[in-house]
Amino acid sequence: MAHLLAKLGEAAIKWQRTQSGVWRKPAISAKNLARLRRETLLEGGEWPYEKPVVETKRRKPKGHKHDREKPQREAAIQKKLExxxxxxxxxxxxxxxxxxxxxxxxxxxxxxxxxxxxxxxx
Incomplete structure (x- = not known):
């Protein structure tokens, strides 16, 4: 597996689309790829095919509708109280x-x- 990975590089671990539009499996399965990665890291080597970590943006919770609309509701009540x-x-x-x-x-x-x-x- 390691020699196949060295020979093909990143193409061995990615799905490929042929000219006819058919998708082909990677040459190295995900299971074997994980095993190779683990062995490489345990030996002290660096894994060159690491996926980039995507930073996710935390959204503020939407909350309850009655809490969001409370200022408008209070303004309408105040207007009617006048x-x-x-x-x-x-x-x-x-x-x-x-x-x-x-x-x-x-x-x-x-x-x-x-x-x-x-x-x-x-």
Missing amino acids: VVDERIAEYRKSQHEAMREASLMDRVLLTPKQIRLKAKGG
């Missing part, structure tokens, strides 16, 4: 408006809910 007092006053005014416009007979005979329904046209 106009909440006006909206409450407007709602209360609309509720009491029906009572003020009702006739005396309606106020005496009908419940507040019935008066509001009558004012809506229901």
Whole structure:
């Protein structure tokens, strides 16, 4: 095996594609290549066919969606809180408006809910 590796070099350990597009196995199997590498390293030699180590980039974890969208959600809540007092006053005014416009007979005979329904046209 060692003489085949010395003779063919890196071509003995790589898959090769022929002219017709067919892939051919390496001349030395991965098992035998590992054995040769181990023997060479144990003898104190250097293995010239070492694969380059690819540095992988660590990504920041994506996290949970509710955590990512929390600032937008809080901004929307804060924006709505600015106009909440006006909206409450407007709602209360609309509720009491029906009572003020009702006739005396309606106020005496009908419940507040019935008066509001009558004012809506229901």
